[in-house]
Amino acid sequence: MTQDHGAQDIVLRLTNITKRFGALLANDGISLALRRGEVVALLGENGAGKTTLMNILFGHYTADEGEVEVFGQKLPPGLPGAALRAGVGMVHQHFTLADNLTVLDNILLGTEPLWRLSLGRGAARRRVARLSQEFGLAVDPDARVGALSVGERQRVEILKALYREARILILDEPTAVLTPQESEALFDTLRRMVAQGLSVIFISHKLHEVMAASQRVLVLRHGRLAGEVATADTSREALAEMMVGAEITPPAPSPARPGAVRLRLAGVVTPPQGTRPGLRGIDLDLRAGQILGLAGVSGNGQGALADLLSGLEAPQAGRMELDGVPVRQWSPRAALAAGIGRIPEDRHRTGTIADFSLTENAVLETYARPPVARRGLMDWRAARRAAQDLIEAYDIRCPGPEARIRLLSGGNMQKLILGRVLEAGPVVILANQPVRGLDIGAVTYVQDRLIAARDAGAAVLLISEDLDEVLTLSDVVRVICDGRLSPEFPRGSKTPAELGQWMAGAGVDHAA
Amino acid sequence: MRLEPIAAPSLARRLGLPALALAATVLVASALAMLAGADPLATLGLILQGAVGSKFAALETLNRATPLIFTGLAVAVAFRAKLWNIGAEAQLYAGALLTVVVGTQAGLPGPLALPLMAGAAVLAGALVLLGPVLLKTRMGVDEVVTTLLLNFIMALLISYLLEGPLKDPMGMGWPKSPALPRDARLPRLAEGLRLHWGFALALICAAGIWLMQTRTTLGYEIRAVGLSPQAARFAGIPVGRVLVKTALISGGLAALAGFSEVAGLKGNLTADLSPGFGYTGIIVAMLALLHPLGVVVSALFVAGIFVGADSMSRAAGVPTYIADMLLATALLFMVLALLLTRMRVVRG
Incomplete structure (x- = not known):
């Protein structure tokens, strides 16, 4: 009309x-x-x-x-x-x-x-x-x-x-x-x-x-x-x-029961990379059984923090402690060994290898250890079983474990990554833009699983540029701006407009 | 016009297009033969006959394929990791050099001679590629440039050695090394058969590389690094170390081509030991889609064309350069065919 x-x-x-x-x-x-x-x-x-x-x-x-x-x-x-x-x-x-x-x-x-x-x-x-x-x-x-x-x-x-x-x-x-x-x-x-x-x-x-x-x-x-x-x-x-197409029910997580600090950053500095700012002396505590949401405009240090927790980058200055023990050698392998589960921002290029099969992608982080490998030899049957288990447990819609992962939709790809992370029983979970680009069904699924992981005792760091998402899921919110962090704001203590002030940089400088 | 990816190419597409590429190659070859004033069908027939038409011809093809299998494997292993080793030629000569140096030592115990020579050759080839790969992983120097330039450095070094310290005193002034003693020569596969154990070693290597790529964690790592270094690094795969291991294997394989040519066929080292086996290895590996067992097939194909063209040229008076043109067109059509199995051309 x-x-x-x-x-x-x-x-x-x-x-x-x-x-x-x-x-x-x-x-x-x-x-x-x-x-x-x-x-x-x-x-x-x-x-x-x-x-x-x-x-x-x-x-x-x-x-x-x-x-x-x-x-x-x-x-x-x-x-x-x-x-x-x-x-x-x-x-x-x-x-x-x-x-x-x-x-x-x-x-x-x-x-x-x-x-x-x-x-x-x-x-x-x-x-x-x-x-x-x-x-x-x-x-x-x-x-x-x-x-x-x-x-x-x-x-x-x-x-x-x-x-x-x-x-x-x-x-x-x-x-x-x-x-x-x-x-x-x-x-x-x-x-x-x-x-x-x-x-x-x-x-x-x-x-x-x-x-x-x-x-x-x-x-x-x-x-x-x-x-x-x-x-x-x-x-x-x-x-x-x-x-x-239907009425949506945003996840309404039960109140968190935060436990001990699993990961602590104290005065951590990382160098900037190109136009991407580094971290400029941040203090951060991730507690067991709590989702800490990191809000901020993209390109304000989220990438640097994610790389730090992923093991891709080591602190230039400052301390990083896992369960109170200072971290020395830091690499992706060390991060995995320390029980950090990582959901990367770019699931297509970092989280998976597009031309690898589901099986090969499922074991990307565990391929060197039993049961998937013994003395340098791959046990593909064990690997396929692991992939099959993930497909069933995480409802991954795919032609089968031998299908190349590039054929999967973003949601199913993310479910595989999520499964890979959660099945390892992580102590800390880094979820960097975990639902970006997913359809609503997959969004709810991923968010519910993250909340369940929190309830099971994991310390979750949720990084998102979507303020609504941060506010819905997080037990505590912090804002990152130009490589610095705001104080912790408990759930519901700040309006989106107030957080917007922090995102724009007002206040962060006095706090640092 | 533009290209759009095809999610799941049909079997007809996957088989038909390479067949079409082969047909196109034959057409181009016929045109070339006609240009040279010969009957195209007869020329192709002569090439075929020269390659596999007799026991002698077939054995010659197998002999010629042997170094190509090694260099083809060397390139295939490296390219799988997206390590662009263009220097198989240098690694081949490094292997040949050490084969002669070790093999001509007096007092080498007989049964140990060949393993020692092969070991030294592999080590030398691996070391030749180690420099470029370390420069790449540490300082980001493009390995295409370094490995390519090392070919010329190695060629000059060999020339110098053959004119100087390695020159055969009994060689009537020719730039060649002393000959290997009998114990240091690769035996023939069977009495009276003009084919040496180098060929068997090449087949064993191809099978070994295939098992390495499909069954070991290293093979998995190499493929991961080749497909996505970023995802591999994120997953905790030590990308630099994997590249170094790949380089050692690749350089060692290329060096075995030199070892096998010297110890199996020639018996001494000359500056014209390799008519570009290292470079042809790139064609062999590409035609084989980097598959180690495919390398054996494509090495036989390439060797057959070379040997067949040689004999055809003697019989029909068509220049042997037709072999190079044939291979070049075969490669181009094959690459195009492979692209078109995965992509379709759409208008607009």
Whole structure:
């Protein structure tokens, strides 16, 4: 019904888009229309097909069926250049900026004509300045991009699109890397754009942002359009139901009974790596039977802390104690031997080996010991049995233990990693973004298992960029910002807005 | 046009495409023969006949395949770990050198001579690759460059030694080493058969490497490191140590090619001992998809083409370079076929 009136106002129309990846139907006959001057939110679980749809619109993928129309003109499929010229701009989740160039250079990159001596930088600079003022995108045009914060980089990306006269802007999960305050600023920019007649598609899976920033919501589920509503006419609960197809029950963990400190960090420092900050003298206690949630904007030292606990990195200064005993030799093997179970952030590249079978992946951390190996010889029958046990105990949907793991969905892959970790009977569990990108069923499964592990006495460190997840699961919350930690906040003692202050860096400095 | 991965390639695709690649190779070879002014079918027939047409021809092919199995295995083992050993040629010569040095020592007890020579050769080949791999794991130096350049260094070193300290005093001035004594020569597999024990050793090595890769923890580690060093490191596999072990095995295997050529066939060391066996080993390993048993098959195929082309060229007057072109096209088509078994081309 929304597509009927004001047809002349429609700037973008996707008709009946279908895209298959092998057996997976990523987009199933999706149609949508975007009007001049509106923000449409594209809501859906990870894996629902949002990014695929936008990649088709932008020409990164070719649809199997359906077509894309921009300002009434059909777009030739598979040509990102055509989408750009038609006035479609996209801001990806992962920025595409050159760190060593200035903001202005990044914006101009690719727009300069090849055969002209003067670049007309003066005029360009004035235009960038005007755009950034008009849309509230404050950023210094002469700053090197490498020195900018994530929020500033995102502004550069948006400026880049606006400079190329984009009339339609696609933002792919723009708030995943922002503090609540930065997100507010972004929404303000979106409102200004819309007021100027631009149109925005805003991809997200965060309900409150969708409610705050959009006029209309399209919900995708399993590659299909599950619903379309005006934001004013709906609620978070209704959207959530549309998203997952059933009423969701977030896990409500029983109160924790924290025990002794299993892992203690005192004044630990690790060196920064590239643009990634190190740890700048942190104290951290992980207690048995407790989930400590680490909130923070991505890239503030979570990676360094995860690498430290994984054994990939050793402290440069400070003390690390396991059950009161100082750690000397530190390596992934030492971490495993000490009973640290590790769920890595990147399950595709760190947690598993894509071209290994389930069996081979199941024994990645135990392959050198009986029963899987004796005196350097692999016992593949024992390994297969171990894999089979994991498949059954953790409900891993797969063709069998000999299937290559790259054929599995993210959720099933994560269940294998989870099983591998939990079956080792870990004392400490590092869960780094354990449910990112999983469907709701797998999310609940993984979270319930982590809570069960806590109740069985494990000390859990949960690292997540999703504040809601941290608040739901954690018995204690700490915030990481620029390699430093906030004090411990017991469950329920801080509102998301207050935590946002800490995430943005206010307060951490006095505490350290 | 672009490539899209295929989740589970069909059997027809997996068998048909390599067959197609072989057919395309034959077509190109025919075209080349015609360019040289010969009848293409007759030329191919002559190659086949020259490779396996008689007992003598077949034995010659097996002899030629022997060093290729060793270097092919050396490359296959290293490439499995994504250790790009381009220096099998240098390791081969290091093995040949130590074979001669140890084998010509006076007073070497007879039955111990061959094992000692082989052991020294393996050690030398392993050490030649140890330097590049340590530079790679410690300092991130690209092993492609170091192993490739070592080939030239080793060739010059051998030339120097053959003109100097290793020169055979009875050699009429030719740059060659003294000959190995009888006890230090690999015996023939059977009396009157022109095939030596080096071939059997090569087959044993192929089987051994296959067992190592599939049955041992080291084989598992090597495959893990090759497929994903990041995941391997995270899982606690000592990536650097695995690479060093891989290098020692790979270098040792290539050195055995030198040992087998000197002790089994030539009896002494000359600077032209290897007509590029080390480099051809790369083709052998790639054609075999790095499978150790496949290496035996592809080494026989490659050796057959070389031997057959030699004899064809004598009979038909087509240059033997056709053998190199044949192998090159076979490799290119095979690589393309393998890519297309896993990927499909889509329009748009």
